[in-house]
Amino acid sequence: MIKKIMSSIVLCVYAAVAPAQTTAISLDAAVRTGKLKNGFTYYIRHNQTPKNRAQFYLVNKVGSILENDDQLGLAHFVEHMTFNGSRNFPKNTMMNYLQSAGVRFGADVNAYTGYDETVYQLPLPTDNEELMSKGLQIVHDWAQSATLDPAELDKERGVILEEKRLGKGATDRLQQQYYPLLFNHSRYAARNPIGTDAILKNFKPATIKQFYHDWYRPDLQALIIVGDIDAVAVEQKVKALFADLKNPVTERKRIVYTIPLTGQNQFIALTDKEVNSTIAEVVIKHQAPVIAAAADYKGLLIRQLFNSMLASRFAELSRRPNPAYLSANAGIKDFLGGLDTYRATVVAKPGELKKGFIAMWYEIERLKALGFNEDELERAKQNLKEQFGNVYRERDKNPSENYVQEYLSHFLKREAAPGIAGEYKLMNTYLPLIKLSDFGGLMNVYLKDNNRDIIITAPADAQKDLPAKEEVDKWIAEAKGISMQRFTTQTSTASLLGAQPVPGKVISEEKDNKEGLTTLILSNGVKVIIKPTAFKNNQIIFRGFSQGGTSLYDDRDYPSAANAASIMAAAGVGNLNANELDRFVADKELEVRPYISERFQGVTGGSSVKDFEVAMSLVYAYLTQPQKDSSLYKTMMDRSRARYYNRANDPGSVYNDTVSAVLGNNNIRRTGPSIKKLDMVNLDRAYQIYKERFANAGSMTFVFTGSIDIATVKPILAKYLGSLPRTQITDEAKDLDIPIPAGEIFKTVYKGKEVKASVLLVYSGKYNYDQRNNILFDALRETLNIRLLETLREEESGVYSPRVELTTAKYPSPTFTLTVQFGCAPANVDKLIATVKTEVAALANNGPSQQNISKWQAEWIRQRELDLNENPWWLNYLVDKLQSGDKPEEYTNDQAFVNAASPAELKDMARKYLQNGNFIKLVLLPEQE
Known part of the structure; x- marks a missing residue:
């Protein structure tokens, strides 16, 4: 999986005490951490939310930025291959084992590759000692024991090319044109993690093995384990198991690449016929601050308040009559290469880019000239204080995943991560000290007139209206020249309700x-x-x-x-x-x-x-x-x-x-x-x-x-609620009689210029709705999903991730809809659809294998263990039962239905519902020349 970049800034720094401003913020005392002689780092923490679960993360300071010119895309390729065979789990036995233990591929076990890191995720139940030991062995194999078998490499080429194909389109085409500018023509501009078709199709096994040998090494790796575990015992196992990882005899230096700040302003305006809106982005790049000492923490709070006030201001402006744009937003955001940014975006009304841009830029200039007001700051402080307070009140129920993300940032970026109670104290110490005058200094740093990129993207028919750099410079000057009126917020002393309701009983x-x-x-x-x-x-x-x-x-x-x-x-x-x-x-x-x-x-x-x-x-x-x-x-x-x-x-x-x-x-x-x-x-x-x-x-x-x-x-x-009005009229929902059409329907849409196809296959019809059938149908869905992963992805290398989904409804009449969805090369559409139909027919003729039923059973049971401890699950479950007229206690029978599922029952269900003559095939293909 490729990690998306340039997400909104996430700055959560925790501290155990409120130290002096120059005191470094130490790591949370509750986490056991250390570094082995080989340089391998570990973070291990006991946490009971969720109960009987632990998160295992292998974090590598290894991403596409380290690739040689003949290795473009191979950091991501290695990530895939670690699941396709290792010393202790040859070929696909790793995923077979995990699925049999109730760990789902994609939803649970997963990984991503970025420019600077590759991260593996493995959530495991902790009430199975053998599974925990196997989990450690899996992470150990990821770290240095992938086999990179040439035959498996060739099979995986198609999967990765299909993943790359899914990302193709207008956004990708535009990014390829403006990324070099945005990345200041640094190494980042030439190291997109997905790589190039030429290298992905043609690289030699020795080339990827060299990348793995050079960079998958203990001095660049960390293991994070957080969950319902005995942290001391797990630490001893980690020390014993991972001590044998070895660094290369001839070790390549891990260069920390950056995006240089040139001081120059850059501009680019692009069109694409598949774009449906005109967007202008202003990106002002800045050296990212390091959050390490108490003094840094006040700066962090100032930036968070700045983003909050700016978001509220733009939200209020959007609600005023006849805004000059469709939407606008701005804030300080994370970036790459040691930088963060001030980023402002405006989505213009058709034909009104100038008007929208000037209105957005006026807000930047007004902010620089007049700043925020006391009301804005006070609201932002109250909002931030409430958010922190809620985290603090939930500190003993903090999900393990949240701790993992803190330690991940600590390892990759050296961001401080010392504990929730400490951050709460720091917030209470520094938040009251922040004044309006503090934001003037922040804006002097971030809202500069250099290191500024302006990127405009628009539909092809807007080409004639796109401005040149000189014209946008005039817009900026025009916005600066507008008389600055202090931003005022509408205030009201009115209460929410004009009169308090007369209580019921x-x-x-x-x-x-x-x-x-x-x-x-x-x-x-x-x-x-x-x-x-x-x-x-x-x-x-x-x-x-x-x-x-x-x-x-x-x-x-x-x-x-x-x-x-x-x-x-x-x-x-x-x-x-x-x-x-x-x-x-x-x-x-x-x-x-x-x-x-x-x-x-x-x-x-x-x-x-x-x-x-x-x-x-x-x-x-x-x-x-x-x-x-x-x-x-x-x-x-x-x-x-x-x-x-x-x-x-x-x-x-x-x-x-x-x-x-x-x-x-x-x-x-x-x-x-x-x-x-x-x-x-x-x-x-x-x-x-x-x-x-x-x-x-x-x-x-x-x-x-x-x-x-x-x-x-x-x-x-x-x-x-007891005072709400009541009438004698009680309505019941009507049956609108809009079923999915019966019979066979084939429809192809020709749209787009990329060589890519989207396929949706729909099985539907009348259905005998009850809880037992619902569970059995879910088993049928998942066993089909498992088989399609094995055939469409692993055997035919024709898709990246097929998806099988099921919807059942009791009202207005009992019906089901089962869909199969995937993207692929246009040339493979018919072949892959034929494979799906073959697998569906096999279910109807023979039923699923007992092995795949067992995988589904394990997944279902493990997921239900988590569900029963989540408020949203209970809310959705109870509402669904009440709306369907079913009994709330039905869930108590679910596991018995799961345990009793058999190939014969599922075969009968597949024959009855998936061979009823209703089949819709909907395909998106590129435009024909």
Whole structure:
């Protein structure tokens, strides 16, 4: 897997104490760390979230930047080959072993290659001592014992070329043109981790073996193990096992490559006929700071606050009437080669690049001239403090993966990582000391007029309107010349609700001690189901729903109904408009969103324990006091129209719209987004529909799970949910009768110029819906997925990652949809589809092998162990059962169904459902000459 670059900056630094400003921040005392004589580094930490699990990471300071000119792409190729045969796990026995132990390929065991590092991930259950020992051996083999068998190398060439093919398209073509500029023509510009076709097809085995021999060595490697383990015992095993790793006798120097700062400003403007929007990016490059001492930590907080205030400012500007652009954002972001950046991006309205760019750049100049205001800073501080506080309150439930990422950065970048409690102390020490004046110095460093790149990308039909560098320089000068008005935020002293609701009552309470559920019936008919858990210390999540949804409205009203919830949610609620609401929740840990789907309407969200009552007051406000903002509505619609204006340029969008139309019989409710549909949306009708959908709370059910004290929340629920309005009208969702078409349908879309194809195969039909069948069908899905990985990928080298997905539904009528999806070379489409059909026929004729059923069983059981300790799983499970009219305790029978799955049962299911005559083949091919 290739790691994407230039993601948003992630700076989480933890410290055990609040040291003097020049004191180095030491590593968390809870992690056992050391370096063996051969230079191999390890980090080992006990952590019980999740229980009976551990994360194993092998981190290598080895990436594509180290490749010789004849090795382009081989750092990534090595990553693949470590799974395809090693000293102790020849050929594909490693993955067979892991799958049999319940570890999923891709979802669990995985790896990525970047410019500067290659990282392997292996999550394992810790209640199996043999598996833990084998896991250590697997990591040891990754480190230095890959066989790199020539026959396996040749098989893997096709897989990697297919992975490379998936990335081809307009974005890749444009990046190939502007990366040299962005990377200042440094070595990074010529070391894309995916490599080149010529080398991937033709390199000799000796060339990749040389790369592995030179760079996979203990002085460039670290093992990170975090989880429910005996850290002392694991440390002794690591010391004993990894001591035999050897550095090369003639050791190549590991050069730390950088991107030089030239002081020059650069410009490039590009078009591509498959691009659907005009985007201008301004990238100001800067030497990245090192986070090592307490003094650095204050600077880190200043940068985090800067990003937060800037994001809030652009969000508020986007909600003002008739913004000059579709969207804009800016902030300090991570980069490569020892640099970070100030990066500002504007997505222009069609034909209005100049207007949008000047509006975005004006904000940069206004910021430099006038800075932020006290209100902005105070809100950002409160928001950051709340985020830190929530992490601190959950410190004993911090997932192991979070610790892994800290130690990974410590090893690769020497970023400090000393512990959650310490960071909380540092935050409380330094946050109050930060003043508005601190941001002037930050902007002097980052918002300079040199080391600045401007990159413009646009659709081909905008070529004639693209500016030259000199013209953009004039735009910048024009923005500087605009009279600077201090940024003002709308403030309001109004409360969320004009008047407090008259509380209802809890009229009945029933406990199910076996399932840990409490059911409350409120005086207005609202049903509340609560499952208290201890999975998190400070998390409550919920969903409320009732039947009806968009199914109750005719096709003419469908666009208004489908957009009603998003329109109302964007406008503000109660006494607060959108900007006032944003400030209202700035220092709170909560989220509340109304929704209207096809068969249900409701509200979903979550909060901290402290903010639960505020969240419930927002639920009450959204369901009873929505706002109608015509100005914001117009902005939303104009923005959406502009986004759809060039939608037909993008091959993926055209293909996806075709898929939706075919599977939905061209019904307006199934086809893709369009300007025509937007033109059917009416604000007044959307508002009316929204009010109608939430008029009768008596038919609503709310499900809550998390760190809930029932006695504490009952009066809150009675006040805000028990006071919701009730009518005598109870709606039921309608059957719209829009099934996937029966029979055989073949459709090919010709769009795009890259030599690549996308394939979607659809099996569908009527279905005998029950929990046992659902589980057996999942077994059928996964065993087919395993076989397609073996055939399409490993045997035929024709795809990178085939995907088999299953959807079953009880309402409006019991149906199933099983899809097979993959990308490949156009020349291989028919052959690979034939392979899929052969595998499906084999399932119907013979059933899956017992070995593949056993792999699925192990994966299912291990995943369910994790699911049962996650609040989101319980929320989704309970809501699904309630909406389907099934019993919440059904899950207790699931493992018995899993254990009883047999080849004969799955054969019968495959014959019944996958050989019913319904088969749809949808293919995207490049445009024909």
